[in-house]
Amino acid sequence: MEAYLKYYDLFELPPEATIEEIYKVYAYLKALYTGDAMETTALNTDFSEDLLQDYLSRLDDAYEQLKLLLETKKPALTKKTDVMDEGLSDWIKSIACFSGSALKTVRERMGVDLNDIFAVSRIQPHYLEDIENEHFSSFRAEVFLRSYLIEYTRFLSLDSQKVLADYLPRYRKSQGQA
Amino acid sequence: MDTPEKHCKIWAVGGGKGGTGKSFITSSTGTCLALKGSKTILLDADLGGANLHSFFGLNKPRYSLADFFEKKIPLQDIMVQSGVANLGLITGSIGSLDSESINFAQKQKLFRHIRALDADHILIDLGAGTHINTLDTFLLADRMIVVTVPEITALENMYQFIKSVYFRKMKFIFKTYDLNTTIQDTWKNRASHNIRSLKDLITHLRESSEYIRDIFDREISGFVVHIVLNQVRTTRDILVGENLKSACMNFLGLKVVYAGYCRQDEAVHENINNKEPFLIFNRISPVVKEIKTLTDNIITGTHLSVRKDLVNGSLSQIL
Ligand SMILES: Nc1ncnc2c1ncn2[C@@H]1O[C@H](COP(=O)(O)OP(=O)(O)OP(=O)(O)O)[C@@H](O)[C@H]1O
Numbered sequence A: 001m002e003a004y005l006k007y008y009d010l011f012e013l014p015p016e017a018t019i020e021e022i023y024k025v026y027a028y029l030k031a032l033y034t035g036d037a038m039e040t041t042a043l044n045t046d047f048s049e050d051l052l053q054d055y056l057s058r059l060d061d062a063y064e065q066l067k068l069l070l071e072t073k074k075p076a077l078t079k080k081t082d083v084m085d086e087g088l089s090d091w092i093k094s095i096a097c098f099s100g101s102a103l104k105t106v107r108e109r110m111g112v113d114l115n116d117i118f119a120v121s122r123i124q125p126h127y128l129e130d131i132e133n134e135h136f137s138s139f140r141a142e143v144f145l146r147s148y149l150i151e152y153t154r155f156l157s158l159d160s161q162k163v164l165a166d167y168l169p170r171y172r173k174s175q176g177q178a
Numbered sequence B: 001m002d003t004p005e006k007h008c009k010i011w012a013v014g015g016g017k018g019g020t021g022k023s024f025i026t027s028s029t030g031t032c033l034a035l036k037g038s039k040t041i042l043l044d045a046d047l048g049g050a051n052l053h054s055f056f057g058l059n060k061p062r063y064s065l066a067d068f069f070e071k072k073i074p075l076q077d078i079m080v081q082s083g084v085a086n087l088g089l090i091t092g093s094i095g096s097l098d099s100e101s102i103n104f105a106q107k108q109k110l111f112r113h114i115r116a117l118d119a120d121h122i123l124i125d126l127g128a129g130t131h132i133n134t135l136d137t138f139l140l141a142d143r144m145i146v147v148t149v150p151e152i153t154a155l156e157n158m159y160q161f162i163k164s165v166y167f168r169k170m171k172f173i174f175k176t177y178d179l180n181t182t183i184q185d186t187w188k189n190r191a192s193h194n195i196r197s198l199k200d201l202i203t204h205l206r207e208s209s210e211y212i213r214d215i216f217d218r219e220i221s222g223f224v225v226h227i228v229l230n231q232v233r234t235t236r237d238i239l240v241g242e243n244l245k246s247a248c249m250n251f252l253g254l255k256v257v258y259a260g261y262c263r264q265d266e267a268v269h270e271n272i273n274n275k276e277p278f279l280i281f282n283r284i285s286p287v288v289k290e291i292k293t294l295t296d297n298i299i300t301g302t303h304l305s306v307r308k309d310l311v312n313g314s315l316s317q318i319l
C-alpha cells in the first residue's frame, strides 16, 4: 500500500478517492499541461520539454497503477475463499463465538493483511485494528461498527449475520456501561 | 522556544508586478487580524509609492522610516493610528530602504526594532520589483506572501520573484556554511553540468554530496511562499492558484501554498475613493469573506482546498 501513496500524492487526493475522482483529476492535469495555459506559458524556459515528458509519464503511470489497484485487484482480493483449505474452513465452522481476537486469528490464517481489506473496503486500517482489539470507544455509533464489520466479514467470506450476532452484544454492553 | 505571545509574527507582502493589489491585500488582511483582536502594525516599505495610509483615508504621516534611520526616532513614535482599533501604521519613504542608504546590518537592526514592537502581527507592504533589498526583507519574514493576478504578465513576474527569492535564500544559507563558492562555481560551469534552470541547479547541488543534501533538508525545505490571487473574474481564474501550486512544484521544484483569492469587485475601488477602510465599511461584498478565509489560511499555513470542488464539479457555483 505504501507504494501507492505516492500515486495518490501526485493527484493530491486522499487514499479514499474513487477511481472516478482520480480520473477527473488525471484528465484535468493532463489538459492543463498539454494545453497552452497561461500558468505554464508564463514559466517560459522553465517549462521544458524534458520535465514535461517526465511529468506526463509519471501522471500516466500513477493513473494506470491506481486503476489496476482499484479495479482489477478488487475481485481478485475478495475471493479469499480460494485460499481457504478444508482444514481452515472446518476450523472456522467450529468457532463458537466471533470475538475480535477470533476474527484476527481467521484473518491471519488466511494470510490477509489489514491493508488488503483497506484497499477494497476503504476502511482505515486503524479501525480494522480496533475491531480486532475490541477497542469499542473508537466507534461513536453502532451503525459505523456494523457497516465496518459487514465489509470485514465479506472480505474474508465469513457469515456476516453470525459474526454480527456474536460481536455486537459486547459492543452494546460496553456502551451501556459508559 | 519562544511563546507566541512574546514573539510577533512578521508577514511580508511582495510580488514582482505593480498594481496587483499588494497594498489592498496588506491593508485588508491587517484589518482582519486587528478585528480578530490581534495587535497589528502595518509597515509601508514601498519606496517609490508609499500609499498604505490612503486605504484608511489618512493623509501621509509626518514621520517615516527615514526618521528612524537618520534621527533615531523610535518606531513607536513614527507609528500612527489607522483609525481601526488594534491597528497601527508606519510609513516608509523614498530613501529609507534603498540600497544606497541602508546596508544589511541596518536592515537587521530595523528588524530587531520591528520585532521588539508591542504587536502580535507586523505586516510589511514591500511594493513591486525584485530589488535585492526587497528580497532580503521578504526573506526575513515569518510568512512570505506574494500577490498576483490571473494574467500572463503578472504570473511571469511572480515566477521570477519566487525564483529570485529562493536563489537568494539558497545563497544566504550556503554562505553561512562557507560554501558560497560552491554555488557560484556550479552556476559558472552550468553548461558542463547540463544545468538549465533553477530546478536543475537544486537537483545538481542536492546530488553533489550528502552534506549539501542535509543542508537543503534542514535549512531550505521549509521554504514556502504563500500565494494570494487577486482580481479574480471567473471560476477558471480561481483554479489558477491551484495550477500555480502544481506548476511551481513540478517545474521549479518549489513549494507554494495557495492561501486564497479575492474577486474583482468595484466596491474595493469605491471604498478606497471614499476614504473608507474596506473591511470596516463593507459588509456586503463577497470579498470580505474571501479576505477572512485567506487570512486564516495564512495564519495556519493551510491551502485553500479547491481540489474537492474540482472533483465533484461544484466549482461552477462559486462565482
Ligand atoms: N479585488 C479587487 N477588486 C477591485 N479592485 C481592486 C482589487 N484589488 C485591488 N484593486 C484596485 O487596484 C488598484 C491597485 O491596488 P494596490 O494599490 O493595492 O496595488 P499594489 O500592488 O499595491 O500596487 P503597487 O505595486 O503600485 O504598490 C487599486 O486602485 C485598487 O482599487
Ligand SMILES: [Mg+2]
Residues within 6 Å of the ligand: B022, B023, B024, B046, B049, B051, B125, B127
Ligand atoms: Mg502598493
